[in-house]
Amino acid sequence: MRKEAIFEIARTLIAILISLLLAFVIILFISKQPGEALSKFLVGPLSKVRYFSNVLEMAIPLTFTGLAISVMFQAKQFNLGAEGAFFVGAVTAAVIGITFSFPNGIHPLVAIICGGLVGGTFLFIPAILKVKWNANELVSSLMLNYILFYLGIFIINYYFRDSMAGAMVSYKLKTTALIPNLIPRTRLHYGLLLVITMIVIVYYFMYRTKWGYAIRMTGLNQKFAEIQE
Numbered sequence: 001m002r003k004e005a006i007f008e009i010a011r012t013l014i015a016i017l018i019s020l021l022l023a024f025v026i027i028l029f030i031s032k033q034p035g036e037a038l039s040k041f042l043v044g045p046l047s048k049v050r051y052f053s054n055v056l057e058m059a060i061p062l063t064f065t066g067l068a069i070s071v072m073f074q075a076k077q078f079n080l081g082a083e084g085a086f087f088v089g090a091v092t093a094a095v096i097g098i099t100f101s102f103p104n105g106i107h108p109l110v111a112i113i114c115g116g117l118v119g120g121t122f123l124f125i126p127a128i129l130k131v132k133w134n135a136n137e138l139v140s141s142l143m144l145n146y147i148l149f150y151l152g153i154f155i156i157n158y159y160f161r162d163s164m165a166g167a168m169v170s171y172k173l174k175t176t177a178l179i180p181n182l183i184p185r186t187r188l189h190y191g192l193l194l195v196i197t198m199i200v201i202v203y204y205f206m207y208r209t210k211w212g213y214a215i216r217m218t219g220l221n222q223k224f225a226e227i228q229e
């Protein structure tokens with residue numbers, strides 16, 4: 001297990017390194033000041049607290065999505081619909097934040113939970129298609145992304161669009177739906193603490209419970225997992 005963990009870490013680092021090298025090559029060809037561009041690319045987000053907090057703030061919802069997908073990947077099941085589920089979940093959370101009224105602290109939690117449930121429910125579609133008609137889940141989930149994307153655009157554009165704005169944006173969320181800022185004068189909010197908590201919970205679930213063990217064993221050896229049941 002330790003060798004596998006080291007291999008996974010090394011593989012991830014190599015993938016990041018290759019991505020950076022490709023980015024450097026592209027910047028060298030298209031930028032008139034490649035040195036400054038590379039400096040801004042690598043050091044820019046770390047130069048100020050506000051910049052770094054913006055990076056963390058944008059990473060929070062993506063981390064939630066990655067956690068959901070990681071559980072599925074442990075069972076060696078593949079679904080490319082996370083992008084569409086993320087988008088339609090965000091639209092659902094926005095609708096909850098615009099339409100309904102709840103007390104402070106409760107409102108954002110309701111919006112987040114509803115968004116996650118809606119996004120996760122749509123991801124059942126490729127699984128159902130595979131079980132019922134043996135449809136390829138990679139193809140069906142990839143196609144589902146476009147359906148969910150345009151469904152979300154339709155909902156915002158025709159029901160929650162702010163006609164007074166110069167671009168296609170929704171109405172503003174109610175103040176009770178906003179997550180309080182963690183650091184003043186930045187966009188970083190308490191969702192960072194929530195996502196860290198969820199990382200610990202998911203890890204505990206996958207490696208310290210019988211359900212997590214069953215999921216991982218299904219990915220490693222499905223026949224053995226069936227016998228264990």
